[in-house]
Amino acid sequence: MKQKLKYPYISPNTSNSFLCDNLLLEDLDGEIWKDVVGFDGSHFVSNYGRVKRRQRYDILGRLLKEKILKRQYWIAQNGHLQSARVSFGIDAKTYTKAVSILVAEAFLGEIPDGYCVIHLDKNVKIDYAFIGTCTNGR
Secondary structure (H helix, E strand, O other): OOEEEEOOOOOOOOOOHHHHHHHOOOOOOOOOEEOOOOOOOOEEOOOEEEEEEEEEEOOOOOOOOOOOOOOEEEEEOOOOEEHHHHHHHHEEEEEEEEEHHHHHHHHOOOOOOOEEEHHHEEEEEEEEEEEEEEOOOO
């Protein structure tokens, strides 16, 4: 059984925080942004695993400012990190997506059925990931 941890506090201004948990809008050194596949420019994902909402109006006409979305961490029963996910809304629907899948689809292409994103050394940067059969990473 997975246990959901809400939003862990990691100060964006400390040197010991993960790059992917930095909530400041400024681009990080070497950061590249691409559209989240299937969301037509409303959200972007970076090669560091950060997800950004662009400034836009919602269906009620309210202005939503540009911001970096907070990640939710899912912990497996054995205490190990299962996945990091983000939730965002478009047209009155809420989507929760695994960050590794958003990054892989944007930077590596479509993930075929039966395949998954495999990270080398648990590093979230896209430079350390590939798409392979789920048995490759186990």
